[in-house]
Amino acid sequence: xxxxxxxxxxxxxxxxxxxxxxxxxxxxxxxxxxxxxxxxxxxxxxxxxxxxxxxxxxxxxxxxxxxxxxxxxxxxxxxxxxxxxxxxxxxxxxxxxxxxxxxxxxxxxxxxxxxxxxxxxxxxxxxxxxxxxxxxxxxxxxxxxxxxxxxxxxxxxxxxxxxxxxxxxxxxxxxxxxxxxxxxxxxxxxxxxxxxxxxxxxxxxxxxxxxxxxxxxxxxxxxxxxxxxxxxxxxxxxxxxxxxxxxxxxxxxxxxxxxxxxxxxxxxxxxxxxxxxxxxxxxxxxxxxxxxxxxxxxxxxxxxxxxxxxxxxxxxxxxxxxxxxxxxxxxxxxxxxxxxxxxxxxxxxxxxxxxxxxxxxxxxxxxxxxxxxxxxxxxxxxxxxxxxxxxxxxxxxxxxxxxxxxxxxxxxxxxxxxxxxxxxxxxxxxxxxxxxxxxxxxxxxxxxxxxxxxxxxxxxxxxxxxxxxxxxxxxxxxxxxxxxxxxxxxxxxxxxxxxxxxxxxxxxxxxxxxxxxxxxxxxxxxxxxxxxxxxxxxxxxxxxxxxxxxxx
Amino acid sequence: xxxxxxxxxxxxxxxxxxxxxxxxxxxxxxxxxxxxxxxxxxxxxxxxxxxxxxxxxxxxxxxxxxxxxxxxxxxxxxxxxxxxxxxxxxxxxxxxxxxxxxxxxxxxxxxxxxxxxxxxxxxxxxxxxxxxxxxxxxxxxxxxxxxxxxxxxxxxxxxxxxxxxxxxx
Ligand SMILES: Cc1ncc(C[n+]2csc(CCOP(=O)(O)OP(=O)(O)O)c2C)c(N)n1
Ligand SMILES: [Mg+2]
Numbered sequence: 001x002x003x004x005x006x007x008x009x010x011x012x013x014x015x016x017x018x019x020x021x022x023x024x025x026x027x028x029x030x031x032x033x034x035x036x037x038x039x040x041x042x043x044x045x046x047x048x049x050x051x052x053x054x055x056x057x058x059x060x061x062x063x064x065x066x067x068x069x070x071x072x073x074x075x076x077x078x079x080x081x082x083x084x085x086x087x088x089x090x091x092x093x094x095x096x097x098x099x100x101x102x103x104x105x106x107x108x109x110x111x112x113x114x115x116x117x118x119x120x121x122x123x124x125x126x127x128x129x130x131x132x133x134x135x136x137x138x139x140x141x142x143x144x145x146x147x148x149x150x151x152x153x154x155x156x157x158x159x160x161x162x163x164x165x166x167x168x169x170x171x172x173x174x175x176x177x178x179x180x181x182x183x184x185x186x187x188x189x190x191x192x193x194x195x196x197x198x199x200x201x202x203x204x205x206x207x208x209x210x211x212x213x214x215x216x217x218x219x220x221x222x223x224x225x226x227x228x229x230x231x232x233x234x235x236x237x238x239x240x241x242x243x244x245x246x247x248x249x250x251x252x253x254x255x256x257x258x259x260x261x262x263x264x265x266x267x268x269x270x271x272x273x274x275x276x277x278x279x280x281x282x283x284x285x286x287x288x289x290x291x292x293x294x295x296x297x298x299x300x301x302x303x304x305x306x307x308x309x310x311x312x313x314x315x316x317x318x319x320x321x322x323x324x325x326x327x328x329x330x331x332x333x334x335x336x337x338x339x340x341x342x343x344x345x346x347x348x349x350x351x352x353x354x355x356x357x358x359x360x361x362x363x364x365x366x367x368x369x370x371x372x373x374x375x376x377x378x379x380x381x382x383x384x385x386x387x388x389x390x391x392x393x394x395x396x397x398x399x400x401x402x403x404x405x406x407x408x409x410x411x412x413x414x415x416x417x418x419x420x421x422x423x424x425x426x427x428x429x430x431x432x433x434x435x436x437x438x439x440x441x442x443x444x445x446x447x448x449x450x451x452x453x454x455x456x457x458x459x460x461x462x463x464x465x466x467x468x469x470x471x472x473x474x475x476x477x478x479x480x481x482x483x484x485x486x487x488x489x490x491x492x493x494x495x496x497x498x499x500x501x502x503x504x505x506x507x508x509x510x511x512x513x514x515x516x517x518x519x520x521x522x523x524x525x526x527x528x529x530x531x532x533x534x535x536x537x538x539x540x541x542x543x544x545x546x547x548x549x550x551x552x
Numbered sequence: 553x554x555x556x557x558x559x560x561x562x563x564x565x566x567x568x569x570x571x572x573x574x575x576x577x578x579x580x581x582x583x584x585x586x587x588x589x590x591x592x593x594x595x596x597x598x599x600x601x602x603x604x605x606x607x608x609x610x611x612x613x614x615x616x617x618x619x620x621x622x623x624x625x626x627x628x629x630x631x632x633x634x635x636x637x638x639x640x641x642x643x644x645x646x647x648x649x650x651x652x653x654x655x656x657x658x659x660x661x662x663x664x665x666x667x668x669x670x671x672x673x674x675x676x677x678x679x680x681x682x683x684x685x686x687x688x689x690x691x692x693x694x695x696x697x698x699x700x701x702x703x704x705x706x707x708x709x710x711x712x713x714x715x716x717x718x719x720x721x
Binding site for chain 1: 561562566569570573577607610611614615617618619620621622623624715
């Protein structure tokens, strides 16, 4: 029997194991929405396409399965762009589906036509426009395969309306033929042997672990390696949770707002083992003084990351988990006991700290969130100071529990991402640690949470400022607070207007009770914490400085 | 240093934009780029001349490999190869100057492809050096128009960089 392109699309999504998609309708996706009307596929209607993209992203990060979002042509598609770029920068598996004007109208500046494959060329792992219905099933299979294998990333499929409305037999496309795509999984044995030797010879090893550990399911191997060597492990923002933050060998985050002891360890080590990382400038600081005395091993699935920013002595290209297993099979380490003791001393000597006073300190709020949830929540964040405090003061012990926009730094990510996380993990507590600026970038998604009874909690660190920018103005622009002070709406009333609960907290003593109450309320809650207004994120490496030259 | 890359790509729409976009966004300099079909109808070959040191070249190659449509990349500069480019040049020429110009054409084994009342159009193939010299020797007559195809290259001997050949043997 012939079926519409839209039906074929839905069958293909189901065949890929998709249970939920996040989307927003419009003219050029009418056939798809018509098919969704009685399809056995959950669709979550967000209030903005950017929300749909971030929700799909959050869903993917929390579950490890590809997130799917859907939007109409033109403005719907362009509204996805930030979300796609965000997923691209953080290597999140995602399939974005857009409607397009019918093929006969392509290229004529038709109503709501935007060249979305052209626009997303640099921010997708790959993209397609399906001009022939007979290509649809194969394209979808390829898209999911590419999005989820190798270094994951977003793939976009643009579907003109005549293709989704057209009729065809849904035939199995058979095995994929992608001569230009074959991610390397098994690392080179010679490089593994060199890595093993370097590790065995090292006296002061440090492991620098990133998001690749989490997406590559390598946290178990990472833990074994660290314990075998007694090597300190520092994670990037993306790597938080990839190594238990409460482990004695954990030295927390490194880089611009990393711990002093992590940055000192990097600067003093004789061997740096980078695992699933990309030597981002927020991590390395001044490049030529990053791990100056160290032999560098770089384990990553993407060969293009090797030597992109930092010279690498021993590249181990392959699936991170497989690569660590190969190394562990051969390794006869010596314990770096003295080095470990040095690190433990630094941890005592230079703790991450803040000065408490009578007012509500954001760091204390984050600690309370940790205490009240027993560290068992899934945390998402927006972008700014609150994001860094969420990274520093909540201890992440499991992968996929800290979900934050790392590479792109997208304000407005946290709430829609939390919605995606809650969909993926319906039984768990999901908290968006937000800023008063960021939350207003996608606040309309409160309505989505309310409509779908997704009990996400939004903890707004309300400082009345675009705090992170204000901090830079304070430190590097003579306190000229140019357009960073915010006049805010009443967040409690706003939450209530959406049908959620709102709690305002202006006293220190109210912090914990408010959090407890929020967790008791079965639906979504927004808590408006009036925090110390001009608190800074410390320590901090000023831009362009080496990472051991820290303020604070 | 200049490298000549033979890049085999799937014949998909948009592949040229993907490759060109990659070069501009990552700040790599393309000296020339020539695209055409090959012995395999599903595969096109791009010959890209790129300027840069070893590090740049390594990044270019790795980033190109990340494009799903790119099947194979060979740096022919590292081996023995033949390269050719085609140029067409239109010069001003009064009937009395035609003789001289035809002599120059002879020396470079160029051909006359069009003759007008006040102009003459020549075609010449060769490597970089030859084409440059040819252009130089015509300059004094007044070059009205000049177009070069960009370089194409092939390995010498039995070695090849093609895609289909590889599979069928
Ligand atoms: C979409 C977007 N626009 C601008 C920025 C630049 N930016 C980075 S942090 C920040 C301030 C965020 O303010 P807020 O959400 O209140 O967080 P705070 O730093 O005060 O905790 C801004 C404007 C950004 N990261 N994303
Ligand atoms: Mg703020």
